[in-house]
Amino acid sequence: MIDVIVVGGGPTGLMLACELRLAGVRVVVLERSTEPTTNSRGRGLHTRSVEVMDQRGLLDRFLAVSEKFQVGGFFGGIYKPWPDRLDTAHPYGLTTPQPVTERLLDERARELGAEIRRGHEVVGLSQDEDGVTVEPASGGAPGGEGVAGEGGTRLRARYLVGCDGGRSVVRKLLGVGFPGEPSRVETLLGDMAVTAEPETIAAVVAEVRKVQLRFGAIPLGDGVYRIVVPAEGVADRTAPTTLDEFRRQLRTHAGTDFGVHSPRWLSRFGDATRQAERYRVGRVMLAGDAAHIHPPTGGQGLNLGVQDAFNLGWKLAAEVNGWAPEGLLDTYHAERHPVGARVLANTRAQITLLGTDPGATALRELLSELLDFEEANRYVTAMITAVGVRYDFGEGHELLGRRLRDVQLKRGRLYELMHGGRGLLLDQAGRLSVEGWADRVDHVVDVSEELDVPAVLLRPDGHVAWAGEDQAELLGELPKWFGAATG
Secondary structure, X not given: OEEEEEEOOOHHHXXXXXXXXXXXXXXXXXXOOOOOOOOOOOOOEOHHHHHHHHHOOOHHHHXXXXXXEOOEEEEOOEEEOOOOOOOOOOOOEEOOOHHHHHHHHHHHHHHOOOEEEEOOOEXXXXXXXXXXXXXXXXXXXXXXXXXXXXXXXXXXXXXXXXXXXXXXXXXXXXXXXXXXXXXXXXXXXXXXXXXXXXXXXHHHHHHHOOOOOOOEEEEEEOOEEEEEEEOOOOOOOOOOOOHHHHHHHHXXXXXXXXXXXXXXXXXXXXXXXXXXXXXXXXXXXXXXHHOEEOOOOOXXXXXXXXXXXXXXXXXXXXXXXXXOOOOOOHHHHHHHHHHHHHHHHHHHHHHHHOOOOHHHHHHHHHHHHHOOOHHHHHHHHHHHHOOOOEOOOOOOOOOOOEEOOOOEEOOEEOHHHOOOOOEEEEXXXXXXXXXXXXXXXXXXXXXXOOOOOOEEEEOOOOEEEEEEOOHHHHHHHHHHHHOOOOO
8 A cells, every 4th residue: 555645746746745755655646747847837936945945955956946036025016125134044035937846856756766657637536544545537547556446546545635736636526615715807927939129028017017017028038038917807717828818918008019929838827815624634635726726926826835745744754654643643734724824815915905996006005115114024024935934832932833944053054954854852952862752853962053042842844842951841842743752
């Protein structure tokens, strides 16, 4: 039996596969598409995702193919300088196109031993006390797993995670509610060649954006631009997006179509905002767009999914490997559902700010003035980049529930010690012990001038589970996150 089946081979599913394989979990990724995506709707990693890649030793791979950017207080079309003293050692994002992110994560997942099967669409699933049965579309799934069924070879796994996008088949088969609001406006998005001169395009864009912020033309090199323009209305989701539609809408809003031709890909997105009522049903979990959809304002979608996977991976691995404390897997929903709801709320606000009516304009001007205050800028930037996320672990030290930034130690960096995906006790005085949990928690005796607490216990995702200096207190916290001690 497979340990975990991941349905969906996008950034969320691939990140989850990497996390599971770090813990030795046998994982099979089922991806409907036969070829990697060329659609680059997600164009970057925010600060928290940059930290995640550093925690797993992947950051150098991303830095080699990406450029850094800094935009603070980027909210609803408002851009401000990066704030001072943001709580991170990585005060930047990365302009990494989604196909590149998927390629890097796919390479890493395969290096770790994940099995990725393309061209496999899931059409049915059922679960019982022992596992989940998956039925692929006709044609089956090679590999000798499971038993033959009407639709093909059925696969059997102990757990399943649906990472299969906003129209998730897994979510629908589970019958999980997806409440929210449908799209009221749509925006066309695509990469295509142009014949207009760059100076002309820049001047037209600057003029149009004075009244319409959902408009843009971003140079990608070699005469290719990413075009963003409001759609005429909300189309049927099965309707194809055409180059003629881009030309028509460009002429409507800009008076010129820039001579667009030879599209690489064309798409549209709306402002639909929905969230799954539950992220877990028995042995099946939902992550990424399968759990939440929202407008792409602020560039948070891909990052939110990767961070879902980062939260879920070690917990699911603990269940598979038999050491998870009771209720650990339920903390996935308890922690990530509020984070998703907060992203949905801020994207709703941003869509309002992007409006063209006088009220939206006045509100945007007011918020722009507020973001000139350093504290307000820092708050909004921490929210969009997710470095401000804090899980509710109850009363305790001010670090409790927060992820710990990459602090400098006397013998290196904190994140260099987290590549294996294990828990970590950073003990500055060398007086504590994790005896009984050494197979799950690394004990590091080192000193950081950036920390004013004697010791911190970090979960595998880098969030602080305990901070203090008392061994008895530590022994009370270790079982909550890392299960019972072993002999």
